[in-house]
Amino acid sequence: MLTASQQKVYDYLKSRSRTGLPPTVREICAATGLKSTSSVHAHLKTLERKGYITRDAGLNRAIHITGDDDAIPLQVPLLGRVAAGQPILATEEIEGYIPYLPPRRTSDATYFALNVRGESMRDIGILNRDIVIVKQTPTAEDGEIVVAMIDGEATVKRIFREPDRIRLQPENPEFSPIYAKEVTILGRVVALVRNY
Template structure:
């Protein structure tokens, strides 16, 4: 049998590594959250690696046909296909309640069921899922009936979309901090920001890391 010449007669390699899978999941989640692709610095921070390493992962995914970008256009990355998911690459996350994405309210925090998400998105953190009810976050592409995947954490950065408790009520909003003032910002002009008062019982429950469309299952 004649040896195969480099670059000829070989099928395109499409299998991805765990690191590439995590990068693909985080890229997809960031686009869902923000409506735009992250910078390599932002992607690297989410993955716990350098911007250069994140760039290499994206180049590898681009060569394998999973992502595409427009030349000379910043933040133009798009996920164009996903690898077929196996049971081993998925993880169950508890669905624990319904969040009003309008007036802040949380249904009983009991376990309603489970949702399956890519293990690369969840990573090693503790996560839960909540169903959105309302349209105050629609401009962040979080619609009524969607399920948000939330990583449990007690602190969050300015500009991140979080699940927060205010006086025993919960809401999904974008966190805004300015000179000691904390506001929870809707992504719909019909709604007003919620300014957290100094005497309020306010705490962060977690950061939204992904969105599952109502039509997806």
């Protein structure tokens, strides 16, 4: 647990770590409103002792944030295909990893990535050979873009629940909706990666 002043110093250090250059002690004073450099040194020592930062002895600007998970991209497994009946993250299905920095990280969130094959979602900008980042969840709201398993195949579509069936809606008029009594939702599409 940090005091308000320690938290202010830590938050400033985190914001500066994203720019690449750690601040000087005087810059920390100016940014946080602390009056003396000795106060900053005391807070830095406490942050180091509590494991929030590390410092290189005798060097200026040698402050490193430890465990700053919010600033480190996740390595999301890229699945070439999803086999029916197999766990979604079966290691033999992983083709590689895609870096992804979620807007807000939660410890219980699991992500995976899939190669998009086809043009059924082109009108909303999901093109053939794109990679979609998917937040694994068994549920989705009507209208959300999901990866769903139907007849042993994974597909990317908008989902809509109708009175007696589920509609997986493409975003391209050249493709027809897919109707089913039930589908398995593997997750919601949360990001797109396109390589040129």
